[in-house]
Amino acid sequence: MKKTTKYIIITLVVLIVLGAAAAALILTSPKDSEDDASSSSTVSESTEPALIDKTAEDVKNIGIEDLAADDSYTIIPTETTTSSGDTEQTFTIEGWDDLDVLYSNVKSLADRLYSITPTKKIGAVEDLSEYGLGSGEGYKITMNYTDGTSQTFTIGNKAGESSGSYMLYEDEVYIVPVSTYLKQSKYDFLNKALIAIPTPTITATDGTETDSTSEINSLHLSGQNYPEEIQFGLSDDEVLAYDITEPIYAGMNSGKIDDFVKQLQNVTAAGVLAVHATEEDIAKYGLDNPVAVCDYTMNDEHHVIKLGDKTGDLYSMMVDDDTTIYTITDSAVTSWVNIEVYSLRDGFVRLPYIKSVSRVTLTSSTGTDVYDVTRIENEEKSTETNTFYDLEVSKDGKEINYDYYQPFYQMLLAVSVLNEEIQEPQGDPILTIKYDFFDGRKSEEIKFYADPASERRAVATLNDQPTGSVRMSDIQKILEAKEVIAQNKPVKGDEEESTTSELESAAE
Incomplete structure (x- = not known):
């Protein structure tokens, strides 16, 4: 027998033996263990139809209750006007008609709640707290429909073995896809870009436009940090563009203006503390006696920003006539929150051209x-x-x-x-x-x-x-x-x- 043929026969014999061993293991091994989440649960891959199977037109409102935080809000259908002037159906937060709501984010959450198909069924469990579905845990969702019917379920912890979160519906636990917006604060549905002043443009003779320089027409600082209020604005002088007029009269260091423009032309909040703030809310966050108030006009657009109490690196804040109380980081207001007039002024008494x-x-x-x-x-x-x-x-x-x-x-x-x-x-x-x-x-x-x-x-x-x-x-x-x-x-x-x-x- 040739050496090559001998090696081929030996290899075939080995493969036959290994195959037999594998078959024996399969036939003699125990059945798959139950899901690690609960020893008493019955686990199976879900073949059930959708648990919640409605359309946007079916929804009257959606009640969302954060059981752990003891907070709640209601989502309702609404209509918005697109940039092209068309009307489209979307969702908003009830009672926030006068606020700048991020409608697309609310719609993203609503879409995931009126249509839910589980990726896995766990079934009945003994200890719901293992899934974040115990007493005082999770997010209780109440779906109210236009036909008068309703459905209620609870969303708990993020599922450990797959994407999605645990859902308790009619005494059984499922794993379902969940919008990330559900487990965020309801205030995350508010637009935090509060001020955006356009940069002026210059139009050339050929019609092309280029950005010009933003100007602070006037600025007034007051509040606890300013027992002597500071005022400055545009100057008639050809050398220094700005004059300080209070508490002294002096030329202003033009280099300081860039810091003011950078932080006042675009103002974005870090978070939200309260909407439709009451007098009690305003006092609670120190805005009845602000540490600093910046009243300014830039590029002929006027705004007022008030800063209240500081917690960590966050100030409470109110802007213009908005009754929402926001937070803003200390680093976003360093140009004006607590400065001395001497640091703003030009180094000379006066520089007339x-x-x-x-x-x-x-x-x-x-x-x-x-x-x-x-x-x-x-x-x-x-x-x-x-x-x-x-x-x-x-x-x-x-x-x-x-x-x-x-x-x-x-x-x-x-x-x-x-x-x-x-x-x-x-x-x-x-x-x-x-x-x-x-x-x-x-x-x-x-x-x-x-x-x-x-x-x-x-x-x-x-x-x-x-x-x-x-x-x-x-x-x-x-x-x-x-x-x-x-x-x-x-x-x-x-x-x-x-x-x-x-x-x-x-x-x-």
């Missing part, structure tokens, strides 16, 4: 100097959208070299604010700077007073409002330069003087 100022008047103990400015259009540098001006400066009718005036003007602007300490001035000002403008807007006047508490400090006011503490050395430099520029001589610069792009832009 040099080409907007028609006259500068300086008054000190040595007298008053008035510098008149004339603007002359430079046609070569001007465009259709922007007029470029050259400046001519005179004092008492005599020309002042602009190359001397411009660095002196920058010196006037370079007085920086040292801290947020606001104090009333005492005595007479040691220097007054007054700016008049070409466009006829109200003059601005800055005054500097000696600080009786420190020889190295001076107190600054802007339009007679205290605006902060400044270096006396900065004022002394201006007083010295005042006598030099009056003689049409160049002022001595300070190589160590620090400037910012805003300061340089204002003086160039």
Whole structure:
């Protein structure tokens, strides 16, 4: 016999023996054990028809009771209008007609409740609590139909051995598919995107549109965190886009605006605490005495946001006239919930743009100097959208070299604010700077007073409002330069003087 043939015969014999052994195991093994969920249950793959077999048109309402949380709500049919103007049948929460309901989510839950086919039947069990169906457990569902009939069942824990959840219906347990929305809070059916202010667009001559920059027309902060309320808004100034008007008058750091725009243009709640809030609800969550109130207008759209008590990293919140109490994360309101005016303001007392100022008047103990400015259009540098001006400066009718005036003007602007300490001035000002403008807007006047508490400090006011503490050395430099520029001589610069792009832009 050939070696190959011998190996084939041996292999066949082995296969026959293994097959016989397998057959013996099958014939002698015990029957499948009952489902692990209950030793007393009768388990079989479901071949039963649908347990709940209705259509949306059959539903009058659906009562849902969270037995563990002792909470309930009712789903009812309703009609909504699509974006195309058509009417479609859907579902909503009873009593929430005035709220922004996510109808598609409610419909998703309702669709799974009026039509239920089990994936598996477990049968009668001794201990329903093993399935989350014991006393005070699960979600009791009451289906009420338009023909006057009803059906009741309970949904319990998620099934361990397959997808779906346990369902108790007519004293027997099944595994059925369940919408994820059933085991969420009823408040999850509310839209939490509360504010969405459109970004303005610019239309080009060819009709194309591009996004412009969002603007905060005005903003007012009040509440427990603001014993001195803060107010700011758009400025007439060409250098700084915003002015702080309360509790001081000052230019605002334009870089801070981005934080406000980011958090106020789109406001999304983290959760919901109550709908149709009563006075008791409002007091319960600290909204009768808010920690912070932001009243603002952005892109000409007005909103009011109130923040109440904070639990963990969540504030309670109400928006505009909505009587719903929401929650919002601390990180979503950091730009405005608890800030100091000093952190918002620009670092200088004032930065009026040099080409907007028609006259500068300086008054000190040595007298008053008035510098008149004339603007002359430079046609070569001007465009259709922007007029470029050259400046001519005179004092008492005599020309002042602009190359001397411009660095002196920058010196006037370079007085920086040292801290947020606001104090009333005492005595007479040691220097007054007054700016008049070409466009006829109200003059601005800055005054500097000696600080009786420190020889190295001076107190600054802007339009007679205290605006902060400044270096006396900065004022002394201006007083010295005042006598030099009056003689049409160049002022001595300070190589160590620090400037910012805003300061340089204002003086160039």
